[in-house]
Amino acid sequence: MGLNEAPLLFNFEVASSENLTFIPMSVRFNLDRFGLRISLAQWQMLPHEDRALLARFPVEEDAAIEPNFDHALFEMLRTHANVEPEWFTPEETPAWRNAEAVPDGVVHQSLVARLRAPTPEQWARLNPFQRYVLAKLSRKPEGNHDFIPAMTEFGIAASGHDLR
Incomplete structure (x- = not known):
């Protein structure tokens, strides 16, 4: 390729x-x-x-x-x-590679962003690179300014994204 x-x-x-x-x-x-x-x-x-x-x-x-x-x-x-x-030595099995379980960091970042976390079905539908991106944007406990736009672009969050 x-x-x-x-x-x-x-x-x-x-x-x-x-x-x-x-x-x-x-x-x-x-x-x-x-x-x-x-x-x-x-x-x-x-x-x-x-x-x-x-x-x-x-x-x-x-x-x-x-x-x-x-x-x-x-x-x-x-x-x-x-x-x-x-x-550095790359992680052998990073959490984003597991299409069956949403990583804790992504769940936490969703809460910080006032979004619903991806369901296991939504997570599984993402391609590996998209899962990598969400996990990378979720690696720190504070909010990431690109997380909501990424979730929206990947079809997980709607434009009116708050939890209410």
């Missing part, structure tokens, strides 16, 4: 990524998949064209599909920032 034709951005990210000033979810997914960590400052040292290229890599769970993301990132960071990404 090759690169996508354009950077992979959800509608909710178009405004919040501010033209790739911030790290899009597709890049975060691949960073997590390969066990790489970069800072926002390092990301912003990369030319826009490099950031757009990294956002075009596929978001498949099978790391063998596109093994060049990590090589491209290393080369870009060495060239433009004279740094290397930090390594």
Whole structure:
């Protein structure tokens, strides 16, 4: 599988990524998949064209599909920032991979956002990347400004989303 034709951005990210000033979810997914960590400052040292290229890599769970993301990132960071990404060991079985159980963090973030948490059926209907995104947006106990727009875009929350 090759690169996508354009950077992979959800509608909710178009405004919040501010033209790739911030790290899009597709890049975060691949960073997590390969066990790489970069800072926002390092990301912003990369030319826009490099950031757009990294956002075009596929978001498949099978790391063998596109093994060049990590090589491209290393080369870009060495060239433009004279740094290397930090390594970490990725989680073997992250909660978002389980299509049968809504992760506690997503349930908590739903409560913070005054949304109904996804039902197990809704969670199961999401593709793995969408489940990753909701889990990633739910990793901290405080509210995330992209959570409600993501839930709405993924068809889980309606526009009038409060619980009443």
